[in-house]
Amino acid sequence: MTTTDPFPTSLLGDEDVRVLLLENIHIDGADFLRGKGYQVETRDGALGEDELIEAIQGVHLLGIRSTTYITEKVLDAAPDLIAIGAFCIGTNQIDLPAATERGIAVFNAPYSNTRSVVELAIAEIISLARRLHEKSTDMHNGVWNKSAAGSHEVRGRTLGIVGYGNIGSQLSVIAEALGFKVVFYDIDDKLALGNAKRCSTIEELLQISDVVTLHVDGRPGNAGLFGAEEMAQMKPRSLFLNLSRGIAVDTAALRQHIESGHIAGAALDVFPVEPKRQGDPFESDLRGLPNVILTPHVGGSTEEAQQDIGRFVASKLRSYASAGGTSLSVNLPEINLPSDATKHRLALVHRNHPGVLARINGLLGEHEVNIEAQSLSTRGELGYVLTDVAAEVGPDVLKELAGLPETVRLRQLS
Numbered sequence: 001m002t003t004t005d006p007f008p009t010s011l012l013g014d015e016d017v018r019v020l021l022l023e024n025i026h027i028d029g030a031d032f033l034r035g036k037g038y039q040v041e042t043r044d045g046a047l048g049e050d051e052l053i054e055a056i057q058g059v060h061l062l063g064i065r066s067t068t069y070i071t072e073k074v075l076d077a078a079p080d081l082i083a084i085g086a087f088c089i090g091t092n093q094i095d096l097p098a099a100t101e102r103g104i105a106v107f108n109a110p111y112s113n114t115r116s117v118v119e120l121a122i123a124e125i126i127s128l129a130r131r132l133h134e135k136s137t138d139m140h141n142g143v144w145n146k147s148a149a150g151s152h153e154v155r156g157r158t159l160g161i162v163g164y165g166n167i168g169s170q171l172s173v174i175a176e177a178l179g180f181k182v183v184f185y186d187i188d189d190k191l192a193l194g195n196a197k198r199c200s201t202i203e204e205l206l207q208i209s210d211v212v213t214l215h216v217d218g219r220p221g222n223a224g225l226f227g228a229e230e231m232a233q234m235k236p237r238s239l240f241l242n243l244s245r246g247i248a249v250d251t252a253a254l255r256q257h258i259e260s261g262h263i264a265g266a267a268l269d270v271f272p273v274e275p276k277r278q279g280d281p282f283e284s285d286l287r288g289l290p291n292v293i294l295t296p297h298v299g300g301s302t303e304e305a306q307q308d309i310g311r312f313v314a315s316k317l318r319s320y321a322s323a324g325g326t327s328l329s330v331n332l333p334e335i336n337l338p339s340d341a342t343k344h345r346l347a348l349v350h351r352n353h354p355g356v357l358a359r360i361n362g363l364l365g366e367h368e369v370n371i372e373a374q375s376l377s378t379r380g381e382l383g384y385v386l387t388d389v390a391a392e393v394g395p396d397v398l399k400e401l402a403g404l405p406e407t408v409r410l411r412q413l414s
């Protein structure tokens with residue numbers, strides 16, 4: 001593998017690929033990359049901008065979680081960097097436009113903790129229906145309160161899921177197996193799984209659901225999605241959960257509806273303002289209420305999810321470094337590859353202008369480079385083309401390809 005800075009001259013062997021993994025990424029990620037022969041350095045903590053700039057010199061693949069910020073300044077100081085793996089769900093900590101402009105691929109793990117969130121939601125729904133939190137707290141305080149009052153089975157109840165994406169739809173399947181009738185509302189057209197029924201408005205869902213659970217994404221329009229008006233439309237004595245985005249819920253309004261008894265219980269894993277560091281104080285309108293379960297944004301935090309994230313993102317980085325695969329890249333055009341075995345392959349990220357492919361192929365033809373296979377994909381302003389050729393391409397050809405006005409980044413892989 002080689003990159004275009006200033007232009008490619010020689011191939012890098014797998015053993016020359018340098019990887020830096022920060023923030024205590026699961027060991028399986030490092031092991032997977034070492035298995036390919038890459039040189040992998042791991043560090044426990046996050047790095048600030050200046051430390052990162054120092055550490056990233058000569059690094060081709062960088063792995064981070066949510067607290068290392070990848071700014072334009074960092075990217076400018078990292079000419080060898082070809083890909084960043086966010087070993088988490090979100091990529092807000094990365095300046096994506098700046099990475100894209102430089103042809104640096106970004107990968108994340110959008111699905112690895114879906115099941116963990118679903119299992120927590122199920123556990124909380126049953127806990128709220130049986131008032132487990134209250135009963136356990138009573139017992140710890142030495143109170144024996146054996147009573148069926150206010151405790152219910154979930155069988156035959158209606159679960160209303162707002163946001164039927166990865167998490168919402170998986171929750172739907174498991175909830176049905178528990179005997180729930182499932183209804184959902186999503187702003188996009190979504191296939192109803194099992195016997196779930198789609199509601200055409202959120203109001204319809206609120207009026208028929210015994211439990212309402214939010215699984216929407218963090219688009220700006222979802223700030224304040226669920227306030228006093230929506231809560232008032234819920235069935236009396238229903239339950240409410242939010243394991244999606246803190247900003248979606250008006251917590252002061254929720255407190256009022258719980259105190260009035262209109263909402264019989266709630267479980268919240270995400271909050272409009274969350275402590276930045278471990279041990280920082282937690283403030284919320286919802287503290288101290290009965291039958292309210294509060295958890296510190298741990299919906300997706302299980303050892304299984306961390307392990308899965310480690311393996312998943314490492315496999316994306318390896319496929320990109322060794323074979324140019326961009327399947328599920330956050331920012332580059334996607335090209336799916338059957339395996340990471342290549343013959344001689346040119347990976348070229350370019351500006352998406354008319355005629356680029358003809359220019360690339362014309363140039364290869366002039367130099368009598370025979371094209372054996374080719375895949376092109378475009379995404380917004382960028383195009384990405386993988387070209388398999390019969391033999392290693394010489395430095396003169398690479399220099400000319402790198403010099404095309406549309407070329408953003410060129411690598412030769414073997």
Ligand SMILES: NC(=O)c1ccc[n+]([C@@H]2O[C@H](COP(=O)([O-])OP(=O)(O)OC[C@H]3O[C@@H](n4cnc5c(N)ncnc54)[C@H](O)[C@@H]3O)[C@@H](O)[C@H]2O)c1
Nearest residue numbers: 163164165166167186187188215216217218243244299300
């Ligand atoms: N608590 C945790 O630890 C944790 C872990 C993982 C994910 N999450 C959060 O859970 C949420 C869901 O994750 P996902 O992977 O299922 O996301 P997703 O993108 O697959 O699904 C989100 C769904 O919500 C829908 N939606 C968006 N706005 C809506 C609205 N106003 N009304 C109705 N539907 C709307 C979208 O169309 C989409 O189908 C995200 O916000 C994610 O950040 C939390």
